[in-house]
Amino acid sequence: MRLTKTFIKTLRDAPKDETATNGALLTRAGYIHKELAGVYDYLPLGLKVIENIKSIIREELNALGCEEVSMAALQNPEPWEATGRWLSEKIDIWFKTEVSSGGELGLAPTHEEPMVNMLKTYISSYKDLPLYVYQFQNKFRNELRAKSGILRGREFLMKDLYSFHTSEEDLDRFYAEVEKAYGRIFARLGIGDCTYEAFASGGIFSKYSHEYQTFLPVGEDTVYYNNDRSVVLNKEVYNDEVLADLGASKEKFEETTAAEVGNIFKLKFKYSEPLGLKYIDESNEQKTVYMGCYGLGVSRVMGVIAEKFADDKGLVWPDTIAPYKYYLVGIGEKGTDAAEKFYKTRENEVLYDDRDKRPGEKFADAELMGIPLRVVISDKTLADDEAEITERKTGKSWRVKIDELMQKF
């Protein structure tokens, strides 16, 4: 993409209402635009990052045999009434609205009810199971206090996967597969070494659940971890009973803050029972479907990564999710000609700064935007038939032959 062809613009100063690092830098670099507290627009670069994160998740889930759908955000109260989750006294984060023809609608804060309700149409036999269905979708939660940039929004993008089984053993089997897939996903996203599976309470779902916690100073959760971090616990289950289960003692644990990027539950019959999701088994008996659900906060992950790797110059994206691989700058007449040529060989990978600006400003923006490799072609480097490459992460620079750049990179 050419910078002269996009409407985005970088800012020297962050808006005063963006105090969190992720919100301030993503705004300054032109990745996001704020609508309201906790409600953001994703601009071209930000959307690319989101799509790259989705692609990684999609690849790993599809490899498990999961099917992708996209469900409505507007919700019919009926299935929610069946599980007792429509009442505002029970779920106080609903955005509800009246319909002009009468009655009410809600904006989905999650999707267990509609998913189960929908699949009643399609699941009737043991032959239809197991089944794994997921989507990427905006969730709406009327948080009392949205904060920390895109880390805690009222509208946010989440991947939610639901699994359906004929037995608890099969649910356990698939749950373990998702755990492994999540490990691969976070590794590919570049936060594998600071994201841990943590024990957490099951909330209203079940006794226990697992959370994926990325250690981060601005994280909202408090977690406890042991020496080799093989055991991580959310504060809410950091008690003697749970520690006894794990054969551990409090003295060996340390405290830190973390951001919850994923949460997985074994729901069993929690929703299939009240909503009547049943199947017929081999002996023609009606049975209730076992369920699991597996969330992953896509927009929150983007914020966590922005926050985690940022330095005093700006964002630093891992290669796997960066919006572009190269930030291209041509200096001087010949350098600009060569840059144009390079750009045309790989427009999809290059963010070409073809603005009529001085080099210093372009370098500053390259760093602010966090593009992994900056390619500079100038009359100076061309004197040796070379281009200069600078890695954002380390600041290291090296030269490559122009011919090599055009072909290999």
Next chain:
RNA sequence: CUGGGUGUAGCACAGUUGGUAGCGCGCGACGUUUGGGACGUCGAGGUCGCAGGUUCAAGUCCUGUCACCCAGACCA
């Protein structure tokens, strides 16, 4: 929701004892510049969050309201 704070140009800010709004960045034109956020000249851009009130006169004083930020509580 409780406590504290902030709303003035796209962004960041100033605005005195009330007298009809200004600086920097950004933006447009021209010229000089061109490897680390250049410089000069000219220029465009504002119902001072919103609604009432006091006053001859309100960005400024009073009342109400909305939004946003921070801390806490909350977070299926």
